[in-house]
Amino acid sequence: MIQNPVLPGFNPDPSIVRVGDDYYIATSTFEWYPGVQIHHSRDLVHWRLLTRPLTRASQLNMLGAPDSCGVWAPCLTYADGLFWLIYTDVKRYGRTSTGGATGSASLRDFHNYLVTSPSIEGPWSEPVYLNSSGFDPSLFHDDDGRKYVLNQLWDHRPGSNRFNGIVMQEYAQGRLIGKRENIFKGTAHGLTEAPHLYKRNGYYYLLTAEGGTGWNHGVTMARSRNLSGPYELHPEQTILSSRHRPDLALQRAGHADLVETQDGRTYMVYLCGRPLRNRGTCTLGRETAIQPMVWGEDGWLRTVDGLGTPELAAATPGLPEHRFAVLPVREDFDVPELPVAFQWLRSPWPEELFSLTARPGHLRLYGRESMGSQFRQALVARRQQSHCYSASTVVEFEPEHYQQQAGLVCYYNASKFHYLYISHDEVVGRHLRVMSSLPNHVQTDTFTAPIALPSGVPVQLRVEVDEERMLFAYRIGDGDWQWLPQQFDASILSDEANAPGMPNFTGAFVGVACQDMAGTALHADFDDFEYRERPYCVNPK
The missing domain is CATH 2.115.10.20 (Glycosyl hydrolase domain; family 43)
Incomplete structure (x- = not known):
């Protein structure tokens, strides 16, 4: 069938x-x-x-x-x-x-x-x-x-x-x-x-x-x-x-x-x-x-x-079965072209946004405009294709101030996303937090409290989506996963979760992003990206 x-x-x-x-x-x-x-x-x-x-x-x-x-x-x-x-x-x-x-x-x-x-x-x-x-x-x-x-x-x-x-x-x-x-x-x-x-x-x-x-x-x-x-x-x-x-x-x-x-x-x-x-x-x-x-x-x-x-x-038309190779669950970015499942936003000049040759074996994103930009935004993502999935990546990123960010994003559009990102400020230093853009009558962004991170080490970022429930986690090296205590609303990443007067015709993506709103194009290197679908829902905790 x-x-x-x-x-x-x-x-x-x-x-x-x-x-x-x-x-x-x-x-x-x-x-x-x-x-x-x-x-x-x-x-x-x-x-x-x-x-x-x-x-x-x-x-x-x-x-x-x-x-x-x-x-x-x-x-x-x-x-x-x-x-x-x-x-x-x-x-x-x-x-x-x-x-x-x-x-x-x-x-x-x-x-x-x-x-x-x-x-x-x-x-x-x-x-x-x-x-x-x-x-x-x-x-x-x-x-x-x-x-x-x-x-x-x-x-x-x-x-x-x-x-x-x-x-x-x-x-x-x-x-x-x-x-x-x-x-x-x-x-x-x-x-x-x-x-x-x-x-x-x-x-x-x-x-x-x-x-x-x-x-x-x-x-x-x-x-x-x-x-x-x-x-x-x-x-x-x-x-x-x-x-x-x-x-x-x-x-x-x-x-x-x-x-x-x-x-x-x-x-x-x-x-x-x-x-x-x-x-x-x-x-x-x-x-x-x-x-x-x-x-x-x-x-x-x-x-x-x-x-x-x-x-x-x-019912099928009864044609001879013809299967294709299954796309890998994990992409290691070992080839000079972006894997076919991934896309980026708007720009016909991707070399301004990312590179797979600047550091072989990594996807390098150059920090560009904000997550809400309709111009040059360094965001590379793939479609969510199941109601239940896991995604993770390893990122190396050393921000110098709060206008530089990079991480893992679950994205619908500029007004609907959850973004687990690394940044830096003068109080906490290098840290991790989630920014959520939520559709409502008064457009607001919400942030979780910053979590301090050591400098100079890669960070593994992870998201688990079970229908409308979304959880984020991180870990350093081979340590245990550290789960953020908040549960996020995945249902906003949809056509129906509508901001006032706004048409919605796309779908949810999961991927990686990098911003440098100071204009200095600080880069982030992503060593891999894993996307794994599940036919059922589980609580990873």
């Missing part, structure tokens, strides 16, 4: 394509660099993270992008011997992380681009700018060879429907041509987005997401004999959703795409979330699931059981 989600942890807005016997899924990365995650499978059961294509400043530069902006909803297709990747680079959406306005709550900046490559692993072309009229762009290749760009249309006017339908425009010779047409206004569920278009048996089928990417999310289908419509709605309108089933393990189901297997069967990928018990927050972010669908005699698509709900375990 396929065990969902197939892409656990923050992997939203999936777009799937099959090329021969290979399947690829592209997902959103928002403010994390490099842009777009592409996973690979040959059996729809086992997946590996293969590549991130947007690696150059000319393709993606997110310096200054607010939290939850950056790369939204990529669409990956294949035609004419090329992979086509279309994506949105969002520069402003909603409010700042502290709840203040970014200039306007209605005016947004969504820039849509297209890159191509003959190989899924690149190199990918320089981007072609398409438009800025809305987000969630997709590219449809018609069977006559013509191509069309679709996207959600944003309407900023007072009293208007912000999600003002799905627009389409022809793409040819490197640019959009002809008139933009609004082909689908959506339904009463509202928030119509995520368009994908397919052609089957003389019909054009339009798949959209509606209801918002939270608990009311769902997949809507419509069809037309003509490309530009009018589009008639599916008899059930919504073909997949969890909105009426709060008991299901997979919630928030929506934003889908379709793929056809080698023998003609149809599978749907879609985003979902796994809330903590009692329909709590989704600390793992929006994840990707997949399940088979069937075409009825009436020409409409439905789930196999007809219930229109996501499946935790789904």
Whole structure:
């Protein structure tokens, strides 16, 4: 069976394509660099993270992008011997992380681009700018060879429907041509987005997401004999959703795409979330699931059981099993490139932030701006992909004053994190403490009391997460683990734990960070990083 989600942890807005016997899924990365995650499978059961294509400043530069902006909803297709990747680079959406306005709550900046490559692993072309009229762009290749760009249309006017339908425009010779047409206004569920278009048996089928990417999310289908419509709605309108089933393990189901297997069967990928018990927050972010669908005699698509709900375990297409090597639990940073599981924030110039060659066998972070910075922040982290996990690292860091910090961080965004860090002040000297940024109506940071540390020795830092419970520990050398007495709230590292007026679309990460707010770029060296998932919860004390 396929065990969902197939892409656990923050992997939203999936777009799937099959090329021969290979399947690829592209997902959103928002403010994390490099842009777009592409996973690979040959059996729809086992997946590996293969590549991130947007690696150059000319393709993606997110310096200054607010939290939850950056790369939204990529669409990956294949035609004419090329992979086509279309994506949105969002520069402003909603409010700042502290709840203040970014200039306007209605005016947004969504820039849509297209890159191509003959190989899924690149190199990918320089981007072609398409438009800025809305987000969630997709590219449809018609069977006559013509191509069309679709996207959600944003309407900023007072009293208007912000999600003002799905627009389409022809793409040819490197640019959009002809008139933009609004082909689908959506339904009463509202928030119509995520368009994908397919052609089957003389019909054009339009798949959209509606209801918002939270608990009311769902997949809507419509069809037309003509490309530009009018589009008639599916008899059930919504073909997949969890909105009426709060008991299901997979919630928030929506934003889908379709793929056809080698023998003609149809599978749907879609985003979902796994809330903590009692329909709590989704600390793992929006994840990707997949399940088979069937075409009825009436020409409409439905789930196999007809219930229109996501499946935790789904039937496979019976392809030959194809497993991939399991990523190591422990990374020793012995190679000159960052391990594939890790990303950093916003900057297309990682050499300013970290190095794996300055001290071989270590990840060296150069102290940069504060944890809340939207520009140059030395933070390298990987996704949390299980509700229960352990993570640890060994750090060498000799701060000279309180503006220099380095350590282990559990991070959602600039307003939601727990940071176990080493610093120095004139009273305690070198010390360890936890800074927590908590979402509430008056943004505040909280600190634990400093714990004195000896100078000149490495320190091992550790975190244990059991659903919403988080504990930190440290040790010197081979000594016993010393547990901090506080229990921290891991549930804030989620979309649902919302600061006022702030959009939240990513997921929890765990990693390492270094700040030097005096501007002297004092470095910290991390000897290793271990991340170990557990299927159960324990009290490490």
